[in-house]
Amino acid sequence: MKSYTQKNAPIYEALEEFRARRVVPFDVPGHKRGRGNPELVELLGQKCVGLDVNSMKPLDNLCHPVSVIRAAEELAAEAFGAAHAFLMVGGTTSSVQAMILSVCGRNDKIILPRNVHRSVINAMILCGAHPVYVNPEVDERLGIPLGMRMEQVDKAIRENPDARAVLVNNPTYYGICSNLPEIVKLAHAHGMKVLADEAHGTHLYFGENLPISAMAAGADLAAVSMHKSGGSLTQSSLLLAGPSMSEGHIRQMINLTQTTSGSYLLMASLDISRRNLALRGREDFARVVDLAEYARKEINEIGGYDAYSRELINGDSVFDFDVTKLSIYTYGIGLAGIEVYDLLRDEYDIQTEFGDLGNLLAYVSIGDRKQEIERLVGALAEVKRRFQKKGTWMQVPEYLSPHVVVTPRDAFYALKESLPIAETKGRVCSEFVMCYPPGIPILAPGEEITEDILKYIEYAREKGCSLTGSEDPDVQRLNVVNENTLDWM
Structure with a gap:
């Protein structure tokens, strides 16, 4: 394979060489370099549409990279201080899911804060993992969840010695960071992997006097949203791995859910953005x-x-x-x-x-x-x-401590019934309710619906928050687990 440095962008360079050859397309995509869809060309430009191509030998294959995509991943790993890096075209949602699928199977425990993105809980639905929540403190004035205290993490690890991993937000949406280096030391001492959701942490790998990055702290896996602070196109992401992880195993987990038709526009944007960050x-x-x-x-x-x-x-x-x-x-x-x-x-x-x-x-x-x-x-x-308004209103904290009754997977796939939201108190939720953004669930599958949660949902609705995640788009009804089903769960 050709030798590259951080000044190169292998995928982008290969695309430019391919474009110069004026290859006649008898493959997909069907717009055939834009000729079949002039409105698309008008929207995006000829060069952009002309680079929207399919996998082929000169351009490598995302599912099993051996040339330019592999070179781009190796350069990303070098730039981010990781042992391995994987280009992801399904957003950081796909990175988070692959990260959790790589370490957790059915009924495996994973220790994590409750203020996680819905993609984390979605991953537990897919693999059947059992969440062990470390309930973060709340800043009572700001109403935001903070990081995990070391005492809480230590307690969770000692009470669940069979847990497979600890997941950490680094940082949270609000900029809060837990003591990641000490969490890594503690988890590794007990044989557990450490996973970092770094959807909002690309810059930690390149900035100075910023919180420590997951790879620098010794984490085993990190999902990094390059499109958020790194400059790449929306929906492009990286999954980083430390030396303890098997590259082949992670690739297999990625290929369970990621498309076989990887967008070269997204991959090229990751390649170019990595080069920009490495150099500047x-x-x-x-x-x-x-x-x-x-x-x-x-x-x-x-x-x-x-x-x-x-x-x-x-x-x-x-x-x-x-x-x-x-x-x-x-x-x-x-x-x-x-x-x-x-x-x-x-x-x-x-x-x-x-x-x-x-x-x-x-x-x-x-x-x-x-x-x-x-x-x-x-x-x-x-x-x-x-x-501005005078006076105050009912201050409801952003974080509400959940009561997990059954695993997210069991609740999601259980027999369910739809009830008016006002009649769901005390029942077990089988779907999500969240304000989006940021996408942190107020309710997740498997959790008990409490009076405080119902008040919070109504208050959020009154203030104009965009409530999402439930089958009913207006969140006037909720799906709950059929009570007879709970007896055998």
Whole structure:
């Protein structure tokens, strides 16, 4: 195989060579380099559509890479400090699922925080793993879940010595980091693997003075959303593995669910973005940090908002904080985060990442400039002046401790019945309910529906949160496990 360095982008270079040959296509895709779909060419451009090709010998095959895709994966592993890297075209959802499928089977235990993305619970439905939740502390003022305390992780490991793995968010959506290096040491000492959901942590591998990355901390697997802070196209991701993991085994798990028709546009975007980060990542993310810190300072000077940062660090449940996350507490102006989110979009044409009941997240990354930051700050000042409210409302924490009755898999596939949501108290849920984004479930399959959860769902609905995950799109009814079924579970 040809020798490459971090200055190369093997997949992109192979695509350019292929395009120059003007090969006549008698294979898929059926648009035949755009000739069959001129509207698509008008939308995306001839070069883009012309590179939307199928797997073939000169371009390698994602399911069993031996040439340019393999070279791109080896360069990614080198750039991220991993033993192996896998290009993923099903988003970080597919990375998370492959990560969990690689270590867990039916009835295997996995220790994890409850504030995980729905993809983690989906993976447990697929493989039949049993969750052992470490309930994170909640910052009572901000209403957000924090990281896992070491005492909690130690207790979970000692009470479940047969658990196969510990999963850690690194960082959370809000920028909170657990003590990953110590969790790795503790888990490995008990023969358990450590998995990291790094959907929001690409920059940790290239920035300076940021929280430690999963591979640097010694984790065994990490799912990394390159499209979030790394600059690649939406739906492209990486799965990283440490030296303890079998490359062939992971590839088999990936191929259980990932498409056999991998998009070369997504793979090329991963290839180019890895090259950009390897060559310029430190410089780029230093600028991102400066922009985020500038925004934080300006927003806090408005008054009423709290753009929080490293002052939350307590050495345990907030072991570190990712300062690129511009998380803003909005309660001080009398508005829910989702209300500010809607106002920014509808009144000022500013699209932030998400708003929950008390917080707003503005995602700052390599494509941002100071003028956009200033526009955001100005709009937030205007929102306060025009829309702030006096008084308070019922403060409901973002995290509600679950009571797991049966495994997610058993609940999901059980006989079920649909009930009006008001009649579901005390029943076992067989589907998801979540505010999206961020996609952290309020309810997941196998969990008891409590009065507090029902109040939270209604409050989130009143404030304008987008509720998703249930079969009923309006979340007026919920699927619950048939009570007779519970007797044999």
